[in-house]
Amino acid sequence: MQNLILHLDLIGTFVFALSGAMLGVRHRLDLFGVLVLAFATASAGGILRDLLIGATPPAALHDWRYPAIWISAGLIAFAWSPWIERLHQPVRVFDALGLAVFAVAGTDKALGAGIGPLMAPCLGMLSGIGGGMLRDVLLARVPLVLHAELYAIAALAGASVVAIGSVLQLPPVPVTVAGAALCFFLRLAALRYGWHLPKALQAPPGDDAA
Amino acid sequence: MQNLILHLDLIGTFVFALSGAMLGVRHRLDLFGVLVLAFATASAGGILRDLLIGATPPAALHDWRYPAIWISAGLIAFAWSPWIERLHQPVRVFDALGLAVFAVAGTDKALGAGIGPLMAPCLGMLSGIGGGMLRDVLLARVPLVLHAELYAIAALAGASVVAIGSVLQLPPVPVTVAGAALCFFLRLAALRYGWHLPKALQAPPGDDAA
Amino acid sequence: MQNLILHLDLIGTFVFALSGAMLGVRHRLDLFGVLVLAFATASAGGILRDLLIGATPPAALHDWRYPAIWISAGLIAFAWSPWIERLHQPVRVFDALGLAVFAVAGTDKALGAGIGPLMAPCLGMLSGIGGGMLRDVLLARVPLVLHAELYAIAALAGASVVAIGSVLQLPPVPVTVAGAALCFFLRLAALRYGWHLPKALQAPPGDDAA
Structure with a gap:
């Protein structure tokens, strides 16, 4: 199972890096900026999780395969971005897969570090969505995950399956697979059917001061 | 005293979460986005402080009362935002109370972790203002605390009282209460009388490059 | 050598703080906002590096000279900003010096903490560029380093010299000096000759969704 998770984790790193690098290309960043976005999108969630559970230095910093993968993904996006744009649909499927894997693997790791079953799924979700949030913050825009289709909720659902399985x-292995599958299909269904979380009734216009 | 701080801390968490969630509603985020802003505003300052002093996992992640409180605050803001808008004044008073409590409790915790009396108030201040800063970064705007009425300075003043009391x-208990009261009333007075820190003389217009 | 690095580190802290504070003045922040930008620009890179390698509390928080220096720099920028604007050229030279010192010192520290020679230069680079990135995020704009002249690459080159020297x-001492000199002159040459990293071919216009 460790092996399965590792392989899926590497796939997730690749696809997340690709998605971050593509956004960097669209925002006219230079090669370094594109690589930073590839790194941030692929690694920030896992690094933040490792910082929060005290697992330093984070895994993404001492396994050479991670940098090898996100650097490759960044270079590929940089060189062939017009071509990759046409792959929108496959990229979204891989992105959903990466989200699912990061969510369940992050939850497993948090549980192993002694985080309780209520907060561990939050850390798993953070592993899945943190990279995309940092990517958007670096691009000076509101993170997509705060207002897009069911994305974080899919991650949280998959992560919760792992936490519940651990409590029971x-x-x-089957619990992890079930959690990842739930997240994956929930995300794909949300994309296909346009599922959104509700928004609050519009508050009366007011000043922005806290 | 531990008990007093804990209760005030929970109140501070609630009010900060409410303030973050209200901003999320105003920015048309979905339910998840509103909850993330509630969490970030209420917990990011304390989590950052715990990371910096090496106290992992942070308290906000292993005490179930904190998630229970910020989730409730987020749901309340989501459901009744037009109604809460009318409570502007009380929310500001509670917000000042939360700031005061977070500042003194954060300073206490930093001193306990061996941080010197010069930097401990900075960590206390960070506990108080960090959540609001992350909230504003996630909304892609310059943090209010960088240009609003005396907010951080009130937190720093209260935190310094705790540090000075510890040196002497x-x-x-009375020192902590005095520090919190100083921060609380300084903030309220700044709001009422419109106290601001000075701004520098306008520099000649120039390019933005560093 | 420790002594040499310490002195250069303090100079780097001063110049980075000055550059952050000047930007705060230009964005019409108040005195506190200016000091926060001074602190963030001067210290965030090193603090993030220390968090990632598990060295808590970070050095910038328990050596009184660092706050003394960035507070002084912030006050100086606040009081005399029109005058400092005229020093644009010298500030850029000192900034390049600060970048060089932070990059090599950060790499040294990462290697000492057991980070491998592939990732240690990345942490050194992060020490050099992290502060400027946080400064830009707080000002709600895309970090300059993601699209400016060779900046991060200069830091990475200098840091790599240190890592290679350590492997061999x-x-x-001479290796550290050589690394810092490479970074320093590469940055100055990039400024003088307008060296940029390439940008990708323009992708066809598309929506911004990930």
């Missing part, structure tokens, strides 16, 4: 002491 | 070995 | 077990 179910066998970890 | 005064009894902690 | 060369004597540390």
Whole structure:
């Protein structure tokens, strides 16, 4: 199972890096900026999780395969961006897969570090969405995850399956697969059917002061 | 005293979460976005402080009362935002109370972790203002605390009282109460009388490059 | 050598703080906002590096000279900003010096904490550019380093010299000096000759969704 998660984790890193790098290309960043966005999107969620559970230095910093992968993804996006734009649909499917894997693997890691079953899924979700949030903050825009289709909720649902399975002491492999599958299909369904979380009734216009 | 601080801390968490969630509603975020802003505003300052002093995992992640409180505050803001808008004045009073409590409690915690009396008030201040700063960064705007009425300075003043009391070995409970009161009334007075820190003489217009 | 690095580190802190504070003045922040930008620009890179390698509390928080220096720089920028604007050229030279010192000192520290020679230069680069990135995020704009002249690459080049020297077990003092000099002159040459990294071919206009 460790092996399965590792492979999926590397795939997730690749697809997230690709998605971040593509946005950098669209915003007219230079090669370095594109690589930074590839790195931030692929690694920030996992690094933040590792910081929060005290696992320093974070895994993304001492396994050479991670930099190798996000650097490759960044260079590929930089060189062939017009071509990759046409792959929009496959990229979204891989992105959903990356989200699912990061969410369940992050939850597993948080549980292993002694975080309780209520907060561990939040850390798993953070592993999945943190990279995209930093990417958007660096591009000086409101993170998409705060107002897009079911994205974080899909991650949270998959992560919760893992936490519940751990509380009930179910066998970890099928539970992890089930959690990842739930997140994956929830995200794809949200994309296909345009599922959104509700927005609040419009508040009367007011000043922006806190 | 631990008990007093804990109760005030929970109140501060609630009010900060409410303020963050209200801003999310005004920016037309969905339910998840509103909850993220509630969490970020209420918890980011304390989490950052805990990361900086090496206290991992942060308290906000392993005490179930904190998520329970900020989730409730987020849901309340989501459901009844037009009604809460009318409470502007009370919310500001509670916000000042939260700032005061976070500032003194954060300073206490930093001193306990061996941070010197010069930097500990800065960490206390950070506990008080960090959440609001992350909230504004996520909304892609310049943090209010960088150009609003005396806000951070009120937190720093209260935090400094705690640090000075610790250096002089005064009894902690009255010192903590005095620090919190100083911050609270300074903030309220700044709001009422429109106290601002000075701005620098306008520099000649120039390019924005560093 | 420790002494040399310390002195250069303090100079770097001063110049970075000055550059951050000047930007705060230009954005019409109040005195506190200017000081926060001075602190963030001068210290955030090093603090983030220390968090990532697990060295808490970060050095910038328990050596009184660092706050003394960035507070002084912030006050100077606040009081004499029109005068400092005229020093644009010298400030850029000192900024390049600060970048060089932070990059090599950060790499040294990362290697000492057991980070491998592939990732250590990245942490050194992060020490050099992290402060400016946070400064720009707080001002709600895309970090300059993502699209400016060779800046991060100069830091990475200097940091890599240190890492390679460590792998080859060369004597540390000349290696560190060589790394810093490479970064410094590369940055100055990029400024003088307008060297840029390439940008990708313009992708066809598309929506911004990930």
